[in-house]
Amino acid sequence: MRRTKLVPALVALALALAATACSPSKQQPTPDSSEDIAADMGPHKQGGSVTIANVTGQTWTCQFNPFNPAVNQTSNGFVYEPLVFVNLLQDQAETPMLASSYEWNAEKTSIVFTVRDGVKWNDGQPLTADDVVFTFELMKKEPATDLYALWTGAGLQSVKGEGNKVTLSFAQAAQPYFFNFANQVVIVPKHVFGAGEAAASPATWANPNPVGTGPFKVDPCTANNIQYVANPSYWQPGKPYIQKVQYPAYLDNGPANQDLASGKAQWGSQFIPGIENFYLNKSPDNHTWSPPVTNVALIPNLDPSHAATSKLEVRQAIASAIDRARVAEIGEGGQQPAANQTGVVLPTFQKYYDGAAVASAGYDKPDAARATSLLSGLGYSPSNPLKLSVITVTGYTDWDASLAVIKQQLAPVGIELTVVDLAQQTYNERLFKGDFDLAYYGQAGGPTPYYELRQILHSANTAPLGTEATTNFERYKNPAVDALFDKYPTADDAGQVQIIKEISGFMLRDVPIIPVTESVDWFQYNTSDIRGWPSPQNPYAQPAAFNIPDVGQVLLHLYSKSAQK
Amino acid sequence: MRYLLRRGGFFLLTLWAALTLNFFLPRLMPGSPLQALRDRTHNKLSPAALQELLTSYGFKPDENLAVQYVDYLGNMVTGHWGVSIGGSLGVPVTTIIGEALPWTLGLVGVTTVLAFLLGSLIGTVAGWKRGGRLDAVLPPVFVITSALPYFWIALLMILVFSVWTGGALPSDFNYETGLQPAFTGEFIGSVLRHAVLPSATILITSIGGWILTMRNNMITTLAEDYVRMGRAKGLSGRQIMLGYAARNAFLPNLSGFAMSLGFVIAGSILVEYVFNYPGLGYLLYNSVQNVDYPLMQALFMLFTVAVLVAVLACDLATVWLDPRARAKG
Numbered sequence: 001m002r003r004t005k006l007v008p009a010l011v012a013l014a015l016a017l018a019a020t021a022c023s024p025s026k027q028q029p030t031p032d033s034s035e036d037i038a039a040d041m042g043p044h045k046q047g048g049s050v051t052i053a054n055v056t057g058q059t060w061t062c063q064f065n066p067f068n069p070a071v072n073q074t075s076n077g078f079v080y081e082p083l084v085f086v087n088l089l090q091d092q093a094e095t096p097m098l099a100s101s102y103e104w105n106a107e108k109t110s111i112v113f114t115v116r117d118g119v120k121w122n123d124g125q126p127l128t129a130d131d132v133v134f135t136f137e138l139m140k141k142e143p144a145t146d147l148y149a150l151w152t153g154a155g156l157q158s159v160k161g162e163g164n165k166v167t168l169s170f171a172q173a174a175q176p177y178f179f180n181f182a183n184q185v186v187i188v189p190k191h192v193f194g195a196g197e198a199a200a201s202p203a204t205w206a207n208p209n210p211v212g213t214g215p216f217k218v219d220p221c222t223a224n225n226i227q228y229v230a231n232p233s234y235w236q237p238g239k240p241y242i243q244k245v246q247y248p249a250y251l252d253n254g255p256a257n258q259d260l261a262s263g264k265a266q267w268g269s270q271f272i273p274g275i276e277n278f279y280l281n282k283s284p285d286n287h288t289w290s291p292p293v294t295n296v297a298l299i300p301n302l303d304p305s306h307a308a309t310s311k312l313e314v315r316q317a318i319a320s321a322i323d324r325a326r327v328a329e330i331g332e333g334g335q336q337p338a339a340n341q342t343g344v345v346l347p348t349f350q351k352y353y354d355g356a357a358v359a360s361a362g363y364d365k366p367d368a369a370r371a372t373s374l375l376s377g378l379g380y381s382p383s384n385p386l387k388l389s390v391i392t393v394t395g396y397t398d399w400d401a402s403l404a405v406i407k408q409q410l411a412p413v414g415i416e417l418t419v420v421d422l423a424q425q426t427y428n429e430r431l432f433k434g435d436f437d438l439a440y441y442g443q444a445g446g447p448t449p450y451y452e453l454r455q456i457l458h459s460a461n462t463a464p465l466g467t468e469a470t471t472n473f474e475r476y477k478n479p480a481v482d483a484l485f486d487k488y489p490t491a492d493d494a495g496q497v498q499i500i501k502e503i504s505g506f507m508l509r510d511v512p513i514i515p516v517t518e519s520v521d522w523f524q525y526n527t528s529d530i531r532g533w534p535s536p537q538n539p540y541a542q543p544a545a546f547n548i549p550d551v552g553q554v555l556l557h558l559y560s561k562s563a564q565k
Numbered sequence: 566m567r568y569l570l571r572r573g574g575f576f577l578l579t580l581w582a583a584l585t586l587n588f589f590l591p592r593l594m595p596g597s598p599l600q601a602l603r604d605r606t607h608n609k610l611s612p613a614a615l616q617e618l619l620t621s622y623g624f625k626p627d628e629n630l631a632v633q634y635v636d637y638l639g640n641m642v643t644g645h646w647g648v649s650i651g652g653s654l655g656v657p658v659t660t661i662i663g664e665a666l667p668w669t670l671g672l673v674g675v676t677t678v679l680a681f682l683l684g685s686l687i688g689t690v691a692g693w694k695r696g697g698r699l700d701a702v703l704p705p706v707f708v709i710t711s712a713l714p715y716f717w718i719a720l721l722m723i724l725v726f727s728v729w730t731g732g733a734l735p736s737d738f739n740y741e742t743g744l745q746p747a748f749t750g751e752f753i754g755s756v757l758r759h760a761v762l763p764s765a766t767i768l769i770t771s772i773g774g775w776i777l778t779m780r781n782n783m784i785t786t787l788a789e790d791y792v793r794m795g796r797a798k799g800l801s802g803r804q805i806m807l808g809y810a811a812r813n814a815f816l817p818n819l820s821g822f823a824m825s826l827g828f829v830i831a832g833s834i835l836v837e838y839v840f841n842y843p844g845l846g847y848l849l850y851n852s853v854q855n856v857d858y859p860l861m862q863a864l865f866m867l868f869t870v871a872v873l874v875a876v877l878a879c880d881l882a883t884v885w886l887d888p889r890a891r892a893k894g
Contacts, residue, residue, distance in 0.1 A: 058652040058851055059664070069606045069615070070654035144618040149611035204621050204648075204655055223664055225742045248742035253843035255737040262732070265721040302699050379795070425596025425856055428604050457609075468600075471608055 006457040015247050039556065040532045042228065042241070045557070048560020049244035049429055052529050053256040053265035059249045062221040064210035066186045067145040073545075074247060075426055077552030078228055079212035080186035083113055083132070083552055086179050086365075088447040089348060089539040098127065098187050098213060099166075103492065108150035113166045113182075119235040121189050123211045133161040134170065134190035136181075144203035148180040173489035179447050187213070188547065207405070214242040217553055224249055241559035242530070260524055261286075266350040267554075269544040275335065275524075285528040288428065289536055292518035293346055294445035294452050295339045298322075298390065298406070298438050299431075299474045299513050303465050308386055309437050313374045315495065319363060321371035321413045322406055328517045331402025336370050342504035343456070345448045346518070352449050352500040356496030361508040371413040379414070386414040390438040391430055394421040402517065431473055434465040441470060442519045444526040449500050456513055457503065476512040521547065532557040568884065576877050587865040588637050591858050598624055598650045601856040605652075623859070624650045634665040649874055651857025658863045661848065664828075669837070669844030670737050674829045676764040677771070681822050684772040685732065688779025688818075689811045693802075695784060704776050711773030719839040721768045725761060735759045737841040760837060776874055782814035789813075820879050827875025831868040 056073075057484045061309040065438040071430075083099035088093050096102075099113040119127040136159040139146035150156045155171035168174075168181065172173075189211050191234040192198060198205045210218060213235065216228035248265070250256040259265040261282050272279050272288075275290045279285050296320065300309035308314050324338035340346065341363040344353045358364050372381075380386040392399050399420065407417040417438075423431065431439050455461055455471035459482050462472035469475070481503060488499050506512070523543035534554060536545040541553035602615050626634065640646065653661055687707075691700040710718070727736035740746070740755040775815040786792065787810050795805045834846035841847070846866060852860040 061653045061656045063655055065655070068618070068655055069602070069610055070652065144614055144621050146616045147610040149614060152613060153611065201621065205619055206655065220745070222745065224738065224740065246743065250845070251843065253738070255841060258732070258736075423595075425594060425601065425603065428600040429595045429597075432600060432603075444609040468612075470612060475886060 001209075010095045010170060038168050040559075042559065043238050044241040044532075044534075044555075044559035045563050046238070046241050047563025048242050049246065050267060050558055051241050051246040051259075051265040051406075052269070052545045053248070053250060053260050054268045054269035055250040055253050056266075057251055059223040060221060060247075060312045062208055062223070062226075063223075064218060065203075065205055065207040066188060066210075067142075067147065068530055069147060073548050073551070074226055074331045075207075075210050075218075076186050076548035077214065077306055077478060077550065078245070078555065079210040079214045080188065080549075081212065081214045081552060082183050082186050084178075084182040084548050085541070085549060086183040087540065087550075088445070088542055089555075090424050091351070092179075092447045097549075098132070099182070102182070108175045109171070110167060111174070111178070113168075115164045115166060116235065117164065119213050120233050121191075121211050121213055122231050123189075123192075124232065124233075124315045125189065125191055127187070127189075127213055129161040129164050129166050131190045132166045132187055133159050134194060135185065135187050136542040137167075138188070138202055139185075139192065139474045142203050142396065144208075148177070148184060150177065150181055150185070154180070167346055175489050176446075176450060179451070183549065207436045213424065214552060216245060226533070230377065236556065239331045239556050241532075241563075242555065245555065255560070256517070260526070263420065263526055263528065266526040266528075266530050266543055268522070269546055270522050271335070271396045272522075272524065273333065275333070278504045279524060283526070285526050286524065286549040287527060287533075288524045290335060290347050290520035291536075291539065291543070292337055292522050293542070294296070294345060294443055294519045295343055295513075295515040296336070296402075296440065296442040296517045296519050297339070297343075297513045297515040299436075299441050300438055300511075301434060301436055302475050302512065305465065306437055308388060311378070312511065313378055314386065315514065317413060318410065318415065319443070319511050320367040320374070321415070323366040323409055324515060324516055327402050327405045331405050332398050333519055336398075336517040336520050339518045341511070341515060342507050343453055343513070343515050344500065344504060345445070345452075350496055352504075354501045354504050357501070357505060357508060363508060368409075368413055375414040380414040382412055382414050385411070386416050388437045389418040389420050390440055391420045391422055391427055392440040393424050393427045394423075396417065401438060406516070432462075432468040434469065434475060435474065440516075441473065442474070448496070450488055450496070453503055454488075455505075457481050457506070458485050464506070466480070474512055476510070478506065478510065481506050493546065500520075529561050530558055531561055532559050572877060572880050576873055579873055583640060583869040583873070584641060584866060585634075587862050587869070588634055589867075591853075591856070591861045594853075594856065596856045597626065598858060599626070599857045601651065602654070605855070609731050616656075617656065621648050622655060632775075635786055635825075638860065641862070646841050647859035648864040649852075649857055649860050651855030651860060652851050653857075653860075658859050661860060662845070662863060662867065665845050665848045666844055669830065669846065672760055672764055672837075672844060673767060673841060673846075674826075676690045676767040677825055677829050679764075680768050680772045681775055681818070681825070682767075682860075684775025685779045685815065686819055687772075688776040688784055689806065689814070691776065692780040692783025692787065692814070693806045695809070698782075704773075704780055707769075707773035709773075709778050710769045711771060713770065713831060715766065715770055715835045718770055719763070719836055721764055722762045723839070730732050734761050737845055738764060759842075763833075763836050763842055766840075775821075778821065779814060779818055782817055783810055786810045786814040820883060823875055823879040823882065824872075827872035830871040 013070060034232055040218065054122050058202060063071050064079065066072045066080045081097050083097060083104065085095040085097050098116055098119060101117040102111055102113045104111050115127065115129045121127060152179040154174055157169045157171055160167045182220050192211045193202050208222055215231055215234050217231050219227060219229045226247040227420040228238050230243045234240065253270050255271060257278065259281050260268040261428055276286060281290065300315050302310050306311050321343055328334065328336050328338040340358055342353065342358060346353055362370060374472050375386065390403060392403055399424045403419045407419060430436050431441060443455050457476050459477040461470040462475050462477065463469040483534050484503050488496055521542050521544040534540050540557060543554065545551050598619055599616055602619065648663055649656050649658055687703050694700055723736040726734045735758055739759050740752065744752050744755055746752060753795050754780045784821060792805060792809050795809045828844060834850055837846035838850050849864050852864060
């Protein structure tokens with residue numbers, strides 16, 4: 001998923017100028033009728049081929065090591081599978097994959113997985129509990145493969161196998177890490193990764209012919225395209241329905257979006273500017289549905305050395321002055337929804353949202369008058385404005401547009417905002433080390449608001465100015481909030497909802513960051529032949545092709561209409 | 566002989582200076598490979614594990630810079646260029662460059678030769694028939710087009726020949742993604758079709774220079790006595806144009822051409838970028854974007870060596886062709 005770059009944006013502009021007869025139509029996710037959903041449930045006949053248009057900005061390296069984060073989005077879900085799939089979009093709904101079941105102990109410090117019977121690696125060898133134990137042990141032995149910091153951060157203590165059971169024991173309650181170790185970690189074969197070149201350097205091994213349990217096999221891979229063919233001995237009988245997947249390497253959004261518009265590719269995963277005219281109006285079979293998953297926010301620098309942004313009144317004024325709906329409408333072309341000050345992404349995490357608290361804090365609608373009075377209390381006014389700068393990334397054209405709207409909205413309340421466009425490298429450096437007044441940034445998330453909020457707010461994720469912070473870039477430190485996060489793992493479901501609501505309270509009171517829009521999972525799909533896509537009615541997985549392991553779930557649902565005759 | 570030794574010594578000295586710059590410049594850039602990797606993985610993964618991973622691919626941020634520098638010089642000379650720590654994480658730099666080099670040589674190299682030959686020919690004819698119809702149209706037009714920026718011409722090309730024609734000519738990549746590279750008519754046809762727009766862009770923007778110098782040289786040469794002598798002998802116009810005037814007017818262009826060959830390898834970054842052509846120029850852009858030290862170093866070295874070798878070859882050729890250049894050596 002790459003953001004749109006300047007040059008293609010110019011092409012898009014030229015296209016927009018060239019396009020005549022722009023007929024406006026309402027953008028809609030085109031709801032499938034309930035019949036279609038019933039039809040989607042399957043089973044289906046096998047056949048057909050799907051082409052993915054997901055821009056990665058480079059040609060394929062034809063390496064499929066699942067521990068290499070630069071390439072694992074072409075192997076995880078396709079070839080390698082996790083123990084349990086956790087659906088972020090459906091309140092953590094679980095689909096057992098390589099583990100047929102699991103059981104926590106009462107304190108949630110230890111979990112026993114039952115490894116599924118009858119699963120075979122695509123080289124014919126059976127999957128055993130040994131493979132699962134090996135995968136987790138490998139992460140201990142080779143810290144470079146422990147991408148989710150299970151042994152260091154999550155407190156994993158030991159992995160034991162017995163028969164078809166595997167027990168993971170943790171130093172403390174580890175329920176929030178279930179998403180990582182059961183869903184994001186994929187299981188690798190011991191007989192491949194434990195032998196020869198792979199065993200010598202498992203983290204860096206190229207793995208050109210991946211041996212996995214997944215629905216597809218790589219055949220063949222070239223720099224320009226990966227072709228996947230169905231694994232005939234896949235453990236879910238009759239699946240996958242789709243027999244071939246083409247995954248061309250796209251260096252840039254422009255050509256990928258062209259292929260989507262022409263129908264040459266059916267599965268899109270990036271922003272399409274002016275999607276109505278460019279894509280949706282081209283064919284009645286073209287659809288889009290981009291569910292929100294995280295926030296894009298203004299990150300104020302809370303360090304006392306930044307006099308203005310460390311002042312609560314200034315942050316409150318900004319949060320009150322911004323009309324988020326307009327930023328979403330103009331800056332993001334209506335393709336991203338507005339965020340809210342609690343940082344709980346709606347409608348995805350509706351049950352964690354405390355609307356009454358937002359209203360009573362006055363952040364349910366923009367309030368320029370409040371912002372003006374807060375700032376005049378500090379001695380600022382439109383004639384004597386507070387000067388602030390915000391850093392963003394050159395070429396993120398939608399962010400530039402959003403910030404232009406924000407700048408306009410802040411001017412009349414007495415803030416003069418300067419937008420500083422930085423090259424990606426410079427931006428990273430300044431963001432991580434805390435060299436900014438305000439930064440425009442979006443975090444990654446997880447299956448509940450806990451994950452994103454913890455990254456943003458927990459003091460364990462921050463660092464002094466000048467040192468690289470992990471994810472808490474605004475440098476927020478509040479022991480009460482830390483305590484709430486630390487209580488979360490042991491709480492039951494209702495307790496966890498309560499904790500998130502309490503943390504939302506701190507978001508409203510301290511305004512540590514100012515969420516502006518909700519970052520979405522860009523997704524466009526063509527239904528002329530391929531059916532079974534995730535949709536608002538059936539959000540069975542995150543739909544964009546860069547989500548691992550969700551991509552595997554989507555591949556297991558897709559089927560070809562023409563193959564059903 | 567002494568002249569040659571001096572040129573050789575100068576070559577080595579320049580090479581060393583360039584290699585040194587290539588090592589330190591990327592490291593003075595803001596950002597680090599780790600930050601770039603964290604950004605590319607959306608900050609979802611443990612920075613410690615990523616650091617560990619980069620280390621196992623040969624990235625040693627904590628090692629003494631002087632030690633790294635000495636290692637680097639040795640590795641550059643012995644061809645151990647390392648493994649990418651950027652976008653193509655884990656792929657040997659030689660493999661990456663090996664895949665991209667033929668595309669750049671094919672696209673930019675062929676186009677440069679074409680532009681040179683075509684430009685010189687047009688310049689010759691235009692200079693011969695000074696004030697004629699050809700002279701009135703082509704040189705001014707191409708001088709204007711070579712003043713236009715590469716990327717603007719490229720965007721215009723895409724708009725006119727790709728978008729308006731509904732994709733008659735492909736506007737990106739080196740060949741149709743579904744094809745397997747092979748010596749089949751289909752594959753070669755696809756490669757050629759994908760090369761049309763980018764090479765036309767380079768041709769249009771670079772041909773003007775050749776035309777102008779060739780035309781002006783022709784005009785100067787045509788005023789020489791030996792040309793008048795040729796006319797007096799009653800030679801045909803064609804013989805005088807090609808055998809008498811153009812042959813001599815061509816020499817300065819030729820040395821300019823030797824120099825420009827050196828720059829072929831650096832690709833045309835903007836053209837490759839706009840057309841998403843996976844050659845060396847695009848690779849350089851990507852490696853800078855991802856703070857990929859090993860790839861940047863190897864690419865910079867290739868570019869420097871190519872230009873230096875071209876200059877050296879040009880020097881040697883001049884010595885061989887022109888006795889005056891030798892006289893003082």
